Amino acid sequence: MTDERIVELYWNRNESAVAETQSKYGRYLTKIAYNILTDMEDSLESVNDTYMYAWKSIPPHRPSVLSTYLAKITRRVAIDILRKKSRDKRIPSEYTFSLSELDDLVSNGRRMEEQLEAEELAKAMNAYLKTISAEARHLFVGRYFYMDSLKDVAKYCGMSEAKAKSMLYRTRCGLRAYLEQEGYLI
Amino acid sequence: MREEKYSEIIHDALNFLDDEMIEEVDCLRGGVSVESVSTHATMREEVKDFSQKKAKDAVDGVYKKSAPWRKWVALAASICLLFVAGNAWEMFQESAFDSENLSGGNQASDDRIEGDMEGIEADMEDINQSGSTGMASEVEDDMYGVQDNVDVNLGEQEEPGKPQSSENEADQEIVNLQNYTAVYFSEVKNQNPSDDYMVMLSEENCEILDKFLDSLQRGTTKVVDAASQSELMNKADGQLVFELENGTRFHLILIGDGLVCSYETQNVWIQMDKRVYRILMESLKENF
Numbered sequence: 001m002t003d004e005r006i007v008e009l010y011w012n013r014n015e016s017a018v019a020e021t022q023s024k025y026g027r028y029l030t031k032i033a034y035n036i037l038t039d040m041e042d043s044l045e046s047v048n049d050t051y052m053y054a055w056k057s058i059p060p061h062r063p064s065v066l067s068t069y070l071a072k073i074t075r076r077v078a079i080d081i082l083r084k085k086s087r088d089k090r091i092p093s094e095y096t097f098s099l100s101e102l103d104d105l106v107s108n109g110r111r112m113e114e115q116l117e118a119e120e121l122a123k124a125m126n127a128y129l130k131t132i133s134a135e136a137r138h139l140f141v142g143r144y145f146y147m148d149s150l151k152d153v154a155k156y157c158g159m160s161e162a163k164a165k166s167m168l169y170r171t172r173c174g175l176r177a178y179l180e181q182e183g184y185l186i
Numbered sequence: 187m188r189e190e191k192y193s194e195i196i197h198d199a200l201n202f203l204d205d206e207m208i209e210e211v212d213c214l215r216g217g218v219s220v221e222s223v224s225t226h227a228t229m230r231e232e233v234k235d236f237s238q239k240k241a242k243d244a245v246d247g248v249y250k251k252s253a254p255w256r257k258w259v260a261l262a263a264s265i266c267l268l269f270v271a272g273n274a275w276e277m278f279q280e281s282a283f284d285s286e287n288l289s290g291g292n293q294a295s296d297d298r299i300e301g302d303m304e305g306i307e308a309d310m311e312d313i314n315q316s317g318s319t320g321m322a323s324e325v326e327d328d329m330y331g332v333q334d335n336v337d338v339n340l341g342e343q344e345e346p347g348k349p350q351s352s353e354n355e356a357d358q359e360i361v362n363l364q365n366y367t368a369v370y371f372s373e374v375k376n377q378n379p380s381d382d383y384m385v386m387l388s389e390e391n392c393e394i395l396d397k398f399l400d401s402l403q404r405g406t407t408k409v410v411d412a413a414s415q416s417e418l419m420n421k422a423d424g425q426l427v428f429e430l431e432n433g434t435r436f437h438l439i440l441i442g443d444g445l446v447c448s449y450e451t452q453n454v455w456i457q458m459d460k461r462v463y464r465i466l467m468e469s470l471k472e473n474f
Contacts, residue, residue: 067212068205076201083194095197102193118195122202129207141211145200148215156214 003066010058018051029074035147036078036095046078094147128178406431
C-alpha cells in the first residue's frame with residue numbers, strides 16, 4: 001500500500017492504518033529502535049509507541065513521506081526510553097557510541113546555552129550538511145540519525161570502514177567549526 | 187556529565203533533519219534490517235573497549251579520542267610542514283629582498299656591477315673548464331653568479347688604517363669561522379674571477395666577519411633595513427642592512443647562495459657553502 005493511502009486511512013480514523021503501517025514499516029522501525037536500545041523487547045515497545053504517536057498526530061499532520069515521519073518518531077521515543085533507563089549507566093548501543101563520537105563537537109571549557117533550542121540547532125546542521133558532499137552527508141545521517149553501525153554505514157555507502165571513519169571525523173570537525181562560526185557556543 | 191548532555195541535545199537536533207536527507211539514506215539502506223545488527227558478542231567486545239576507555243578518561247578528567255596514532259600522524263605532518271616552511275622561507279628570503287638600497291656603497295661600483303653581470307655565467311663556465319682549484323669548483327657549486335671586474339673599492343677603502351692591497355694580489359687562505367666546518371671568503375678586487383676566483387680575505391676582515399656572524403648568533407646585531415630585488419643588480423636577490431652594537435653597519439647583498447658583504451663602503455664578496463648560508467639565514471631570521 002502506498003504512503004498516501006496509509007495516511008488517508010489515518011485521516012479517516014480507520015484502525016487498519018496501524019496494521020498497514022506495521023506491515024510496511026515494522027522491521028524498518030524496529031531496526032532504528034534496536035540500534036539505540038539493543039534490546040528487542042524495548043525496541044518493540046518503542047515501535048508500538050510510535051504507532052500510537054502516529055495515530056495521535058495524523059491528523060493534523062499529513063506526511064508526504066511516511067517512512068521519514070515514522071523514523072523520527074521512533075528515534076525520539078527510543079532515545080527517551082534509553083535515557084530514562086540508563087541515566088548514569090552505559091548501555092552498549094550505537095547510540096552511546098555515537099554519543100561519544102559527537103563529543104567531538106563539544107570543546108572543554110566552553111558553555112552551551114541552556115536554552116538552546118534543538119530546532120534552531122537543527123537548522124544550522126541542515127545548512128551545513130547541504131554544503132558537504134553527498135557521500136559525507138549520507139555517512140553522517142546514516143551514522144547519527146539512523147545510528148547504524150560504522151560497518152553497515154560504510155557498506156551501504158560503498159566504502160571501507162576506515163574511509164567512512166575518517167570521513168565522519170572530518171564531517172564532525174567541519175560541523176563543529178560551522179556551529180562555532182554561527183554562534184552556537186559549544 | 188555536561189558533555190553528555192550537549193551530545194544529547196545534538197542528537198535531539200538530528201531529529202529535525204531535512205526529510206530529503208533522510209530519504210536519500212533510506213534508499214541506500216534498503217536491505218538493512220534487524221538481522222544485520224552486530225551480534226551481542228561483538229557488542230560486548232565493543233562495550234569492553236568503550237568502558238575501559240571511558241574509565242581512563244574519567245580518571246584523567248577529560249574525554250580523549252580513541253585513536254592514539256593520530257598524534258603520530260600529526261607529529262609527522264608538523265615536521266613535514268616545518269621542513270617545507272623552512273625551505274619556503276629560504277626561497278622567500280632569496281627572492282623578496284630588494285637591492286635598491288645598495289647605493290649606500292660606491293655608485294661607480296654599482297654601475298660597474300651592472301655592466302659586469304652579463305659575463306657572470308660565462309665566467310662560471312671558464313672556471314669549470316680551467317679547473318683552477320678545488321675550492322673554486324666547490325664555490326662554483328654554491329655560487330649563483332660571480333661578478334667580473336667588480337670594483338669593490340677594496341683598494342681604496344678596505345679597512346680604516348689598513349695598507350691597501352694590490353688589485354692583482356690574491357691572498358688565498360681558508361678561514362674557519364666558529365662552528366662552521368669550512369667557510370671560504372674572497373675579495374673580488376677588480377680582477378678576472380677566472381684568474382682570481384678565490385681571493386681570500388685578509389685576517390682583519392675575517393675577524394670582522396667573525397664578529398659579525400657571532401653577533402648575529404647572539405642577537406646583538408640587528409637587521410635595520412631590507413630591500414627587495416633591485417633592478418641594478420639583476421642577479422641580486424636582495425639586501426639586508428645590519429647594525430652592530432657599536433653602530434657599524436653591514437650591507438649584505440644576497441645573490442643565490444653567496445653573499446656580498448659591504449662593510450661600510452667596502453664590498454666584500456663572501457662565498458659560503460649552503461650549510462653556512464642556511465645557518466646565517468636562520469640567524470638573520472631570528473633578528474628580523
